[in-house]
Amino acid sequence: MDVNRVKQILSSSADIEVLYNGMSVWIDQINEDSTTATVHLRGPLEERSVVEISELQEH
Secondary structure (H helix, E strand, O other): OOHHHHHHHHHOOOOOOEEEOOEEEEEEEEOOOOOEEEEEEOOOOOOEEEEEHHHEEEO
16 A cells, blocks of 8 residues: 555545455554554554554555
8 A cells, every 4th residue: 555545544434444464454643754654453452553554455
């Protein structure tokens, strides 16, 4: 995925599924370097991770 698509997803009201390593995640924010994003798994766990935007996939 690219940074422009992540920005579109963040500004959208639609529920767009994004995968990281095959797991469904919510994107919380794009980080200042514009190559990483903070995400957390969908579901009860709120643990956040910083991941490379290029590793995110739209499902």
